[in-house]
Amino acid sequence: MKSDHGHGGPVVHPYRGYGTTREAFLMGRVFRQAGLGRVIPPYGILRDIADVVRRVIRRGLPDVEVHVTLGNNDIMVTTDRDGYFNATLRLHEPLPLDTSWHRADLHVVTHDGATPIHSFADVYIPPADTDLLVISDIDDTVMYTGVTDKLRMLYRLFVRQAHQRAAFPGVAAFYQALYVGKSGEARRPILYVSRGPWSIYEMLEEFFQMNDIPVGPILFLREWGISWRKPWPRRAEDHKHALITRMLDLFDDLPCVLIGDSGQHDPEVYARIVKEYPGRVKAIYIRRVDSRVDRKRAIHQLHDEIRHTDCELQLSADSKAMAMHARDRGFISESGLQAVYRDMHHDMEEGGVN
Template identity: 40%
Template sequence: MPYKGFGNENEVFLVGRVLRDRGIGFSTIEDSRFRNFRKMYKRFMTWEIPNVTIKATLDGQEWLATTDDEGYFEFEIKNHSFPKTDNSWQKVKLELLDKIIPNQGIVQSTALVFIPTKLVEYGVISDIDDTIVPTGATRIWEMLKTTFFGNAHSRIPFEGVSAFYQALEKGTDGKENNPMFYVSSSPWNLYDFLLELMDIHQIPKGPLMLRDLGLSREQFISGSHFDHKLTQVEKIFRLMPDIPFILIGDSGQHDAEIYLQVIKDFPGRVKMIYIRDVAENTQDKIKQITSEIRALGVELLLVSDTIVAAKDALSRGWIRQEDVLEIIKEKRKSEDS
């Protein structure tokens, strides 16, 4: 199971996992709550394949990595010579070199790696839970019910999110070159589920930065929500050194505080912060953080819905008027359905 990678012309970061195939497949809108639960159960009850070798191949170049105790493998490819193209997405062939079962045959897959072209205007880093799709992340039982009994069809993003993210990906030239990154505290077990959700609801593809469950490579449950997200966001900034970023999150957890730290660590790299207002009694805290961020030369806008963020982005010359009209159209369609 390769996860989408990313990097620059000098270094690429690519991770994935070797697991027994549980035959989960795609969901349908007709799937029952029991069927959804059974598929989600399989996602968490994984059979990992440790201590096996993976070969990555691109344009005649080869690299090797070994899976850890939980089946994860990681490539940090440096001084590569990826072919220069106008396409941001490069394909890396992955192959399992070890024999796990008798008569195994060839086990291989293809990983997508984002390498920015010169047409990039800016990048976008977004949270997922309660930023793109309602999950009740601050209410544990509601979140568990939503996670285990829904599927990619029944989980509906906030109105206008799909069109807004498409507008950001296209920027002002109308070409889909701006990189989109999604950083979440959701576990890697939900990777295929989140990819399916984004595909069904037409949210632009991009690398997902999730975290491990249990005794991970880093520490128990990959550390705190704050530490995990800060580490992943700053990894993106490091591997995309020449690109400014728009950061999007919500008020339910610690996104504003995390983004404040990013601004301190990478001055001059953040264009704007949009925070979706989803939690009660957080306005005073957000107001204080907004003042700290403004003092560092960046604006934070607390928004009630996607249209507010889209109109602000339009006023700053980051997206096109016609795309804002599509966002309004999508939001009205969602409200009428």
């Protein structure tokens, strides 16, 4: 993100992009950031509170032209009423095949005559020999959020900084093992989904880096439409289902693994996708985050409903059980499984999830 360094003013924030050798997709937002003022120190609780407030009250800049260049391909797009832009680049000029991450350049000129803003974003194109697509939820799957308790969830989403958040034990090693695959060099695409708003994107990026979780396009957040007059998020019916099916359509016949949790509707959404895309989903890993007997029974019923397919639904209390199944199915290596064991032991010694 092109930072304002606390001074306020127009900012362009592109999110990591993704695509295939045929087309690439990039999203971002142009907004006006409130200044911090001289009384706010660079560190400490006052700065944390100020950063939270600035994220909530950001005002998107509509009808701003954004020029995106990726290799020798380019497109001009315009921001919507909330300041967001979506760019779809047809790759008429191929990108280098010896790398998965490519850099897109952005040039933005706002209407108020401010200095033009230049920024860049990383775009992920899977290698031609990719053998598996991994799509994972974030909330209560990678990072403890507590989505079943709405008020605490909102506190954790908006107030807690990246260093105050906890990853589930073993997650980093498990996702690293999935990324490199059995060969150790797979470079598989891992796409992350969150129910949270785009305003927490920076925090999520920092959280992933701090916890050594493989980065991917964190591109499936949503605009909550929060304001002081409308403090609750807009409804997003079938949000996750629509996004996952779009990815399955984009990546042709690439097999897929889905990872989620038992707290919300991940098992139901994933089982529905298994039925709609026969043969594509090879495993569903569901982290059990509650102890309700009726919820466990419902998930086992979904397991039975897709038993006849090539997909297995695993309800697991920890990352170790998921990793063991992934090793048995050939998704990760034996060394990857051992790394999960070590990671979990270390995380448990450090105190685990808080």
